[in-house]
Amino acid sequence: MKTAYFKQIQIIAFLLLLYCSIPLGYSGEKQLYLFGGGGGPDGDNTIFDDELNLISQFANSPKSAWKTNYTFNGGHSETEKILQTKFKNATSFGRFSKKNFLNSLQDIEGKLKDLKRGDQLLLIMNTHGLNNTSDEKTHSIITSPVDGESYKSAEGARFASMDEFEKITALAEEKGVKLALIDLSCYSGNTLRLRKKNICIITTTGENQLGYSDNLGTPKNKLMTFEGRFLNGMRKGENLENLFLNSRKDSHFQDFPMISTDAGILMNDLIFKILEPYLVFNIQKKYDFSERYDSKNIPEALCKTQNEFSEIKKRLKEISELYSIPLSFIETSKLEKTLNAYRAYQLEFEKIYSESQIAGNEVKEIIHRDFPEQAALFDDEEGNAILTLTASREKSMKILKDVMANDKTSSFASIYQESYEKLAQKNKICKEISSKVSPASKAIMNKFAKLYIHSNKTEILVNDVASAAKLFYDKLYRTQELNSLENNPCKDFIL
Numbered sequence: 001m002k003t004a005y006f007k008q009i010q011i012i013a014f015l016l017l018l019y020c021s022i023p024l025g026y027s028g029e030k031q032l033y034l035f036g037g038g039g040g041p042d043g044d045n046t047i048f049d050d051e052l053n054l055i056s057q058f059a060n061s062p063k064s065a066w067k068t069n070y071t072f073n074g075g076h077s078e079t080e081k082i083l084q085t086k087f088k089n090a091t092s093f094g095r096f097s098k099k100n101f102l103n104s105l106q107d108i109e110g111k112l113k114d115l116k117r118g119d120q121l122l123l124i125m126n127t128h129g130l131n132n133t134s135d136e137k138t139h140s141i142i143t144s145p146v147d148g149e150s151y152k153s154a155e156g157a158r159f160a161s162m163d164e165f166e167k168i169t170a171l172a173e174e175k176g177v178k179l180a181l182i183d184l185s186c187y188s189g190n191t192l193r194l195r196k197k198n199i200c201i202i203t204t205t206g207e208n209q210l211g212y213s214d215n216l217g218t219p220k221n222k223l224m225t226f227e228g229r230f231l232n233g234m235r236k237g238e239n240l241e242n243l244f245l246n247s248r249k250d251s252h253f254q255d256f257p258m259i260s261t262d263a264g265i266l267m268n269d270l271i272f273k274i275l276e277p278y279l280v281f282n283i284q285k286k287y288d289f290s291e292r293y294d295s296k297n298i299p300e301a302l303c304k305t306q307n308e309f310s311e312i313k314k315r316l317k318e319i320s321e322l323y324s325i326p327l328s329f330i331e332t333s334k335l336e337k338t339l340n341a342y343r344a345y346q347l348e349f350e351k352i353y354s355e356s357q358i359a360g361n362e363v364k365e366i367i368h369r370d371f372p373e374q375a376a377l378f379d380d381e382e383g384n385a386i387l388t389l390t391a392s393r394e395k396s397m398k399i400l401k402d403v404m405a406n407d408k409t410s411s412f413a414s415i416y417q418e419s420y421e422k423l424a425q426k427n428k429i430c431k432e433i434s435s436k437v438s439p440a441s442k443a444i445m446n447k448f449a450k451l452y453i454h455s456n457k458t459e460i461l462v463n464d465v466a467s468a469a470k471l472f473y474d475k476l477y478r479t480q481e482l483n484s485l486e487n488n489p490c491k492d493f494i495l
Contacts, residue, residue: 039142129185
């Protein structure tokens with residue numbers, strides 16, 4: 001009886017210990033820091049307002065154990081109202097100026113000294129981002145002007161770098177604190193360079209891609225972006241890897257979200273590097289697609305695009321064999337179809353572009369023959385564009401004329417006048433050249449101008465590629481993750 005009684009006491013003691021240990025295992029410190037809202041123009045709101053509302057849903061969810069801190073926005077009344085009403089229990093470091101941003105990072109470093117192994121630190125950056133430069137590891141972000149300055153003011157422009165998080169990632173790794181860094185800015189793929197074994201990093205784009213914000217007030221656009229879906233999907237019990245995959249799979253646009261897990265890095269190596277050339281398109285006045293072609297070495301440019309296409313077709317065939325994945329599971333036909341469509345347009349562009357260069361040579365020859373003294377005026381313009389730029393020159397002339405009329409005392413008056421006269425002279429010469437160029441060359445240049453300037457087809461083609469690539473990425477990622485035995489800090493980070 002004594003033995004039985006003793007065992008009974010042991011069982012009761014064990015159950016009491018288990019009962020006490022369960023809440024302790026899940027009651028670790030949870031700190032959420034929100035940064036951003038900088039870089040927008042003057043006005044009442046920012047493009048980040050809807051996403052700010054989504055974050056507040058998570059921060060204010062019932063029984064939420066997260067302690068929220070933020071440095072956000074600055075100078076937009078509607079955005080400030082959201083912060084004041086929906087983040088009233090949060091700790092504020094003020095507007096998202098560079099100084100306040102750095103102060104908030106110092107606060108995090110201080111808390112890391114007290115946080116224990118297993119505690120959670122969730123950092124969300126949601127602002128405008130810039131591309132990587134040679135003197136930084138990650139990329140720059142745009143902060144808000146200091147209090148009292150205008151967004152329009154040159155003095156109001158402020159920048160910081162995601163490099164500032166490097167010390168924090170090292171401290172968290174050292175202490176065993178569960179850290180997740182979510183970068184929702186443009187060009188955020190560069191932030192993956194802060195990757196550490198036990199840190200989770202998620203970005204809304206690749207290294208050279210733009211990010212997109214939802215306009216939740218428009219039903220057609222509701223939660224189409226990765227960041228909109230990600231923030232809306234944040235809820236208790238969800239892990240960050242699953243949230244990333246679900247948000248990525250059905251999002252639109254050519255952003256290429258990234259994750260720092262082993263499977264995520266493998267996907268970047270397998271897919272992103274060869275797919276990136278097919279995420280390039282002409283947007284507004286920035287001709288990224290067209291700028292890939294150097295008029296001084298057209299054969300090299302054409303050779304490069306052909307090699308890129310051959311490489312991606314080869315890679316898609318190899319993936320199944322390399323990783324023993326049935327082709328039926330990672331179905332590639334949809335992605336290949338979109339790539340073929342992009343390539344078909346690319347070949348059409350290259351054909352007309354090559355022909356337009358020959359036609360442009362005729363224009364240059366006429367200029368050097370009939371207007372030798374003015375030829376230097378056209379040194380910076382390609383021959384195939386000289387005649388098609390007439391409307392653009394006339395628009396610039398009108399702007400200069402208005403400036404000179406309204407600001408006759410300006411110290412730049414002589415420069416304005418000189419610029420105006422040069423444009424007028426070029427336009428006059430172009431009108432004379434137009435009557436001398438062969439009809440065949442004119443037709444080719446006009447055809448190229450329409451393809452080059454007035455077509456949005458490249459963006460449509462890229463969106464098709466990106467959508468198909470996201471489905472392919474999802475299947476391939478999940479296959480690799482199932483086979484992985486490595487530590488996964490994103491799956492282990494439970495909201």
